[in-house]
Amino acid sequence: MRQQLRPTPLRQRGITLIESLVAIVVAALGILGILGVQMRTLTDTQTTVRRAQAIRLIEDLSERLKVNPNALGDLNAYVSVFSATPTPGDCATNKCSHADLAAYDLGTWKQTVGDTLPLGQASIFIAPGESGMAASNRRLLGVMISWRENERDIADADDKKKYGDNVDATQLRASDGTFSTGAGADQTKDACPANRTCHLQYIPVAARCAPYLGGGSVQYYCPGS
Secondary structure, eight states: OOOOOOOOOOOOOSHHHHHHHHHHHHHHHHHHHHHHHHHHHHHHHHHHHHHHHHHHHHHHHHHHHHHOTTTTTTGGGGOBOTTOOOOOOOOSSSOOOHHHHHHHHHHHHHHHHHHHSTTOEEEEEEOGGGTTSOGGGOOEEEEEEEEOOOOOOOOSHHHIIIIIHHHOTTEEEOTTSOEEEOSOSOHHHHSOOTTOEEEEEEEEOOOOOEEEEETTEEEEEOTTO
């Protein structure tokens, strides 16, 4: 009788290697996802820190206006566009007039903005609602600080509406959800520059008399004097 030979089954080879490669790919994707979340968190944290720095800088300018007794009378002296770099002079050791003090405050403050924030710039303008008023009736200055940081590229208008406008602190949101600019009346100079992050805030200018020690006695200087 003829014996029937059973075919020998072929051995499977390379299965363990394939499984290892798949596991490596899955692990790599997971690590990349975690890195992406960490980078996004780091970017958001940097944006928050810089916005807090911008708020402190605007508060510093507000305090300078309070110290200058003639700030209200010299309100136009504080108006400055982003590109302006005024020379501050020296009022720390020398005597200065109220106009010199305004120039000193503006120059040193804008230098501080540039030193504190990456490519930091600032625009100071008369509040749009007061631009048509007489100079003696104006009480409000708008301050917009801009800086450059690594942010998501916004290529089209729809994407900007969804992402850019919602994190833009210079935009005003109406009750229907639409946005409008909150900058000064001249949008060619006062609007937030392209490819930058901005923070806008309005500061009141107090009308008061401040005491100064001069000639051994206390003297009072009032706005307009």
